[in-house]
Amino acid sequence: MANFYINPNNVVNELPKNDQPKFFMFGVPSYTNLGDQAISLAERKYIEAEFPEYQYIEIVEEDDDAAIPIVKQCITRQDIVAFTGGGNMGNLYLNHERARRKVFSTFTNNLTISFPQSIHFEDNEAGIYEQKLSQAAYQKNQNLVLVARDAQSYHRMQTTFNNKVIFTPDMVLYMQPMNEKKLTRQGSLFVLRRDSEKVVKDTVIQNIKALLSTHQPIEFTDTVLDTVKTITPNTREELFKKELSLFSGQEIVITDRWHAMVFSVLTGTPCLLMGNSYGKGKHAYFDWLEHINWISYTDEEDTARIKQEIKVVMEASTHAYDLRPDFKQLHDLISLGVDR
Amino acid sequence: MANFYINPNNVVNELPKNDQPKFFMFGVPSYTNLGDQAISLAERKYIEAEFPEYQYIEIVEEDDDAAIPIVKQCITRQDIVAFTGGGNMGNLYLNHERARRKVFSTFTNNLTISFPQSIHFEDNEAGIYEQKLSQAAYQKNQNLVLVARDAQSYHRMQTTFNNKVIFTPDMVLYMQPMNEKKLTRQGSLFVLRRDSEKVVKDTVIQNIKALLSTHQPIEFTDTVLDTVKTITPNTREELFKKELSLFSGQEIVITDRWHAMVFSVLTGTPCLLMGNSYGKGKHAYFDWLEHINWISYTDEEDTARIKQEIKVVMEASTHAYDLRPDFKQLHDLISLGVDR
Known part of the structure; x- marks a missing residue:
């Protein structure tokens, strides 16, 4: 049975029935990599802060398969499908890549966003084989936009796939700096x-x-x-x-x-x-x-x-910095929605 | 009197009168930096190869001032205005930056493209002063799109200006590798x-x-x-x-x-x-x-x-490479034209 995290404290097995546009985030990690966990947290915070008109629904990775047919039945044109970001596009983490292919090749009529990723297909037989499978899956979706989180990945995505590619930082860099009182640092x-x-x-x-x-x-x-x-x-x-x-x-x-x-x-x-x-x-x-x-x-x-x-x-002394303007291409993409 | 280079061997003082959409490239170098010359050559080759429906018209930098009012009088909505790329956006080469401001703040009703650039405003009084002048000029043009040729410049442009920013390589990397016979290399x-x-x-x-x-x-x-x-x-x-x-x-x-x-x-x-x-x-x-x-x-x-x-x-041995897919954001921008 699929679990849908409507918000962190509200887990349901059925999709909410209302007219609010939905933002479905697939592939949310349940494994214990805090980097990837921080990404999925930042993704929710980003959409909730910048696009509050959407109801944000997370599907953790082990529920992807069960959730796909349920979402497919309920999805409407105004909804957005996304797959979580990270550093796992390619053939090194095949469980993630296979889930991505399935989601991308299913929701072909909705704006589909691969959140900021790095990509690495190995230059060997296995890497080339898996890359072909991903190419075949991704190109089924004309509404799929890939987001690269570094320029090397931007180049690789553009030379590997026919999909539109945009360029932003890793989602965790959307988070604001911690303004705690000055701590005593040690060690x-x-x-x-x-x-x-x-x-x-x-x-x-x-x-x-x-x-x-x-x-x-x-x-x-x-x-x-x-x-x-x-x-x-x-x-x-x-x-x-x-x-x-x-x-x-x-x-x-x-x-x-x-x-x-x-x-x-x-x-x-x-x-x-x-x-x-x-x-x-x-x-x-x-x-x-x-x-x-x-x-x-x-x-x-x-x-x-x-x-x-x-x-x-x-x-070095600390200083102010702001990476939020660097998410503009993603913001423009979501703002335009399916009418982009 | 302004010179318009309709093609490299056809220099005229009047704009051609026909219905063909025009692509005006301002700021074309006449100085002897071969890097910047290669950029302006690549820009022409790019537009002529990918968008042959446009008549490509170059204005060399010393003619910018004289050409602006002439172009202003003849320009139509379908035309595109551009300023040549390079590594001179900022306060180090003020003659270029001033020309850019003038062009960007004049043709505010046309798609205006700042071709792939690096940007550097110095972090001192002069740099901050000039940056403000550029911000004021650029923001007059809601149809202006800046193209960054490296990620550092992409970040800087997005944090400095309100305009849309896209990301491509330097235009010279659009040129194809030379396939000469194997030369004897020496020295x-x-x-x-x-x-x-x-x-x-x-x-x-x-x-x-x-x-x-x-x-x-x-x-x-x-x-x-x-x-x-x-x-x-x-x-x-x-x-x-x-x-x-x-x-x-x-x-x-x-x-x-x-x-x-x-x-x-x-x-x-x-x-x-x-x-x-x-x-x-x-x-x-x-x-x-x-x-x-x-x-x-x-x-x-x-x-x-x-x-x-x-x-x-x-x-190292040489090998095939292809950076042409990396110009996709620029291609999409020009394809959509003013209807983007």
């Missing part, structure tokens, strides 16, 4: 991947750890939680706030997770981001965040140079 | 700025020169010619081809000029690009060209590391 937080995208060498991490040994305590974590089994639209905001609060207390964050950089931006926490297997964090950093002084990106492995880079971000 | 070409955007240290250049002393001859040049006084739409294509031919003969190009990298892309010439004062080449490289193997960008000053980077691009 270093290492936020590190344990998945197939990991490329940072353990020796580099060990060297940075030795560098930062004067900044006690040193804590290791990941933005993928193992303290809970599942996260829902009901529970994500509290966990997100808790994570931001953790970041707010650090003198420095060392990470290879793009969203750990984003959380550092939101909390004014000095942060050094390192690479993943296909450059999604690096590109998003250069595209949107290079002007933010307390964060930086590096591919460096030389300890003396890393030390200097850490010094620069730790000595 | 190194240093293509270096002598202007206010220069930041690369002379010692770094001297060290690279020493590195490449085995690749004789070593030649120094700039993409700004001093062998001619002026370039017009009549003469630019021949000079552009001559420049590409010069690049085609090199084993390696070392440069801080973005268009020297672009010419290296077009000719399959190994190239290492270094920075300018505000990162326009760096950002455009990461946004559009990182997947092209025979070119690279560096901020490095360490000779051993630069040596390694040069080795990588010199050993």
